[in-house]
């Protein structure tokens with residue numbers, strides 16, 4: 603995946619650019635910077651969710667996104683929350699649920715699961731598409747320290763097992779090291795990649 607961003611404008615104001623970022627399968631980077639600098643906006647552009655920018659997005663990597671909110675289908679059971687959006691088979695979905703510690707929860711609805719369990723389900727769903735690069739936007743925010751540490755450990759295991767790359771948006775300066783991700787800082791106005 604390569605993004606060459608000349609500029610991104612919101613409401614007549616240039617908020618990002620110029621900047622360039624290239625991430626390949628197996629490489630891990632973290633996008634850091636203060637609130638409102640444009641981290642999520644850059645991730646959405648990379649994910650192909652925002653096409654309203656001046657620049658070029660290239661590469662044929664398969665991407666999967668994990669947002670801060672798990673964004674699950676509330677009227678579908680946990681297992682279906684993996685198979686329906688991704689098209690993966692039931693055995694794969696069960697295996698991924700086991701890998702994130704959710705064996706036995708296959709038949710539960712999201713509302714019957716804790717936030718930590720819902721986040722782990724969203725993580726399993728992301729890996730069900732066999733991504734080349736995983737995109738994560740503050741996936742460990744608003745979890746208690748123990749649950750966050752567990753999620754980080756699971757993410758690391760899944761990344762290592764799958765060989766996927768990572769682009770991780772966070773303002774927690776400790777997380778990049780725990781995920782062995784190269785920290786990249788956004789700063790300035792409009793924001794660019796520093797250093």
Ligand SMILES: Nc1ncnc2c1ncn2[C@@H]1O[C@H](COP(=O)(O)OP(=O)(O)OP(=O)(O)O)[C@@H](O)[C@H]1O
Nearest residue numbers: 612613617635636637638639640641642643644773
């Ligand atoms: N849909 C939108 N319309 C107009 N402005 C927006 C929109 N989305 C974001 N912005 C503005 O773009 C800037 C960057 O927002 P963005 O959410 O990317 O920042 P961030 O670094 O991810 O912040 P945080 O860490 O708080 O999530 C902010 O000034 C924000 O107000």
